[in-house]
Amino acid sequence: MNACTRDGEGGSPTAVVIDDATLTDDDHHAIARRTGTSHTAFVDTSAADTPTVRFFTSAGELTNCGHGIIAAQAVLLHRSDATEHHGSLRTAGRTFATTAIRRQDGIEVWFDQGVTTLSNHADATDGGIIAALDLQPADIAAGVRVASPGTPRLLVPVRDHLTLLSIQPDFDRLATKCRRLGYLGCFTYALWPTTRTAAARMFAPAIGVNEDIANANSAGCLAAHLLDTSGNGDIEVHQGDTLKRPSSISASATRTGSGIVARIGGVVDLGPPTVLG
Known part of the structure; x- marks a missing residue:
């Protein structure tokens, strides 16, 4: 998918994979290399209230990826068939409050970054x-x-x-x-x-x-x-x-x-x- 589009065009090609327990970290790295995108988000939905997402590039795992969070939350809203969702996503050691809303030109996602x-x-x-x-x-x-x-x-x-x-x-x-x-x-x-x-x-x-x-x-x-x-x-x-x-x-x-x-x-x-x- 294309994350963070401008006026309905462009955006960052981002892969989102619904993760499962059978995938090892070697699998994550291999998939990230094969997708051809700069970042791949792997979403574990076993905890439905707060899914966990991990991010990989061709070089290895990242602790966080902002446009990956946006892409992952858009996929979760799309899979739910809802028009709007307010929830959270968990990454390595952090939990982000998220909002996702269906729009005519795509899915609008917001998340709270935390303290900078x-x-x-x-x-x-x-x-x-x-x-x-x-x-x-x-x-x-x-x-x-x-x-x-x-x-x-x-x-x-x-x-x-x-x-x-x-x-x-x-x-x-x-x-x-x-x-x-x-x-x-x-x-x-x-x-x-x-x-x-x-x-x-x-x-x-x-x-x-x-x-x-x-x-x-x-x-x-x-x-x-x-x-x-x-x-x-x-x-x-x-x-x-x-x-x-x-x-x-x-x-x-x-x-x-x-x-x-x-x-x-x-x-x-x-x-x-x-x-x-």
Whole structure:
């Protein structure tokens, strides 16, 4: 299926597999490689009230995947024949409140990301990460921040849309730097000056995804950052244009007693089910 479509088009091709006890982790890895998508979500529905979902790429298992949560919840609503569902999904050590609603152009899904921590870390621009992104210091529009909803990544603001589109990272070098510093990847973005919209690109070669078509968790991180720095945590993030797969993710951040939390949403276009034989 296509997760986080924009105006009924594009989106991130995402595989969702209804898991069962017979599948081993070797099976999960093999299926993830065969699907041809950047991410595969395996959903265990044995606990009907709170299904458990695990995420795999060709490189291994991830602890979390935002657009994978959106895709998985859309499949669960589709299988139920209901028009709307409010529930939860469990991933590695975390439970996310979810909402799914049928729309004419697909299934709209929202989930609560939880607390995002933000920091200005000295290592953010040390060790050649900015150079590995094919950027110069003058290309950076503001401070680079580390954001973590569970797994840290860099938020890298660039001065304009043309700079964003021109980035050609050295993926091998970037993967090495991110692994050494413990970052999932680099979420580079440019804010439109007159609307609450951002264009973004997510580079995560350290987890086997050179460029992500849609990265919902990073959109939530950006919303948290904007709330922290400007007081307005509502944003629509456009990704995938350089990959000719336009995607859109909405995120809204609020302050709570526990910290800044974000709610993230996207629309899923479900294709026909596929049998992997």
